[in-house]
Amino acid sequence: ALTVDSQLDSISKLKDLGMELGKLDTKNLTFTTTPVIDNPAEKVKATVVLNESSAPQVFDMIKNDISFTAVKEKKKKEAAAVAARLKGTKAPASEVRVRILNGGAVAGSAQETLSWLQNEEGVTKSENAGNAPAELAKTTLEYAPDQADQARRLADIMGLPGSALKPGESVTNSQGLPAMTLTLGKDFKGAGVSLTAPSKAPEGVQKSTADKVECAK
Secondary structure, three states: OOOOOOOOOOHHHHHHHHHHHOOOOHHHOEEEOOOEEEOOOOOOOOOEEEOOOOHHHHHHHHHOOOOOOOOOHHHHHHHHHHHHHHOOOOOOHHHOEEEEEEOOOOOOHHHHHHHHHHHHOOOOEEEEEEEOOOOOOOOEEEEOHHHHHHHHHHHHHHOOOHHHEEEOOOEEOOOOOEEEEEEEOOOOOOOOOOOOOOOOOOOOOOEEEOOOOOOOO
16 A cells, blocks of 8 residues: 655656656665564563664664665765764863753753763863753754864763764853853753764664565565
């Protein structure tokens, strides 16, 4: 049974859609099976439940648009450039100066993060700057070029991916000193919870690509 979008109301639009689908590289179109195990609550194994050791990683990859197959050279270069933001010297935690804004995270997240950074991680030059002017889907850390070592340290402490680091400009904190801006987005899961997404599928996950014809297992 197939229900099409109401906007696909002409032969020409269907043709255009078909032409676009024809550009798909079947080597990069992956079919995978959700990792499951036999239901431990049953004596007779009739149902299955999610494998908690590997299923969350699969779902995180889908959520973060991480490929299950090899990426093209251009994307590899882009990924390498983003990852390079995390490489280099790291300033001591005591030298990291950052303003924290809530940009879509659960209410109270900015204060929770501030307390955690100051009391547990030694980032004493941090402050709660309230709510961001707009909500963000993902957490970001904006910093000036001369603050890169501070950004790398904060990213290391918080488990931020290279994509969260946004080279830009510094802002002035409540003391009139230059500071970075950490905006907690909707993806923020709590102080101390890493936001780095998995880079590859967990071991043992069944997957195949569309360029191969295989019977279901």
